[in-house]
Amino acid sequence: MPFKFFFYLIALFVLYSAYFVVTARNLFRSAMGLLAVLIGIAGMYLLLNAQFLSAVQVVVYIGGIVVLMVFAILLIADVTQKVFEQSPRWRQGLIGAASLLWFSLLAGSMLSYRFGAAAAAVDKSGSIREIGRALLSPAAGGYALPFEVISLLLIAALVGAVTVARADADNGEGKEGKA
Amino acid sequence: MPALNHYLVLAAILFSLGLTAALTRRNAIMVLIGIELMLNAANLNFIAFWRFRPNPDEMVGIMFVLFSIAIAAAEAAIGLALIISLYRHYRTTDLDQVDALKG
Numbered sequence: 001m002p003f004k005f006f007f008y009l010i011a012l013f014v015l016y017s018a019y020f021v022v023t024a025r026n027l028f029r030s031a032m033g034l035l036a037v038l039i040g041i042a043g044m045y046l047l048l049n050a051q052f053l054s055a056v057q058v059v060v061y062i063g064g065i066v067v068l069m070v071f072a073i074l075l076i077a078d079v080t081q082k083v084f085e086q087s088p089r090w091r092q093g094l095i096g097a098a099s100l101l102w103f104s105l106l107a108g109s110m111l112s113y114r115f116g117a118a119a120a121a122v123d124k125s126g127s128i129r130e131i132g133r134a135l136l137s138p139a140a141g142g143y144a145l146p147f148e149v150i151s152l153l154l155i156a157a158l159v160g161a162v163t164v165a166r167a168d169a170d171n172g173e174g175k176e177g178k179a
Numbered sequence: 180m181p182a183l184n185h186y187l188v189l190a191a192i193l194f195s196l197g198l199t200a201a202l203t204r205r206n207a208i209m210v211l212i213g214i215e216l217m218l219n220a221a222n223l224n225f226i227a228f229w230r231f232r233p234n235p236d237e238m239v240g241i242m243f244v245l246f247s248i249a250i251a252a253a254e255a256a257i258g259l260a261l262i263i264s265l266y267r268h269y270r271t272t273d274l275d276q277v278d279a280l281k282g
Contacts, residue, residue, distance in 0.1 A: 004181055068256065165259075
C-alpha cells in the first residue's frame, strides 16, 4: 500500500525533525529543523488531499515565517556559538515528564475513541476552485467576512510589527536600529 | 490509507515536542519555534478531521487552517518584532533574565 508507506515515511521524517528542533543546541539548527518539519507537514497535507493548503504551507510558513525567524536569529544571536544556555536539568526533566503525560492523555483518548462511520474517508478533495468560491462568497456558508477581517488583522500586524521593532529615536538608540 | 487515528497520534507527538521546546528552551526565539510546532500539530488535526469527514461538501476544515496559517504569520511577525525590541533593551533574549515588566 503506497499510501501507508508514504505516511510512515513522512511521519518518521517529521518526528525526527521535530526531535532535532527540540534537542539541537544551536538556534540556527533548530530553525532548520523547523523548516524540515514544515516541509513534512506540507507532504502530509498532500496525502490528505489538501493540495492547496500544501502550497500555502510552503509559501507562507517556509517562505515567510522561517525566513523571518532566520533573519531575527542572525540579527540578535551569535550563531557561530556552539552551545546555547540551557535550562537547569531538573526543569528539563520536569517539563519532559509533563509533556509525556500530556501526550499519553492525548494519545490515549484518541486511540480509545471509536470514530466509526464518520471516519471513512470520502474521496473528494477541496479543489482550488471550490476554496476560492467559498472564500469570496458572501452568502451563507461563504467566508467573505472572515476573509476581510483577516486582511484587517494582517495590516494591523504589519503596522504593529514595524512600530514595535522600530528603534526609539528619543533615547539615542536610533542609529543602531536597522530593522 | 492510514486511519484517522494515525494522523491524530502523529499530531499529538508533534504537539508534545512543541510544548517541550517552548517550555525547556530559554531563548525567546526557541519558544516561538515551539509555538509554531504546536500550531502545525493543531492544523494537521484540522485537516485530518476534514479529510475523514462524513459530509464531503463542507469546507470548514480547510478554511480554518487557511485562517490559522494567516494568523500564525501575523503572530510570528509580531513575536519576532517584540523579541528584537526586547533584545535592543536587554541585550539578551534569554527569558530567564528578562523578568521585569518595567525596564
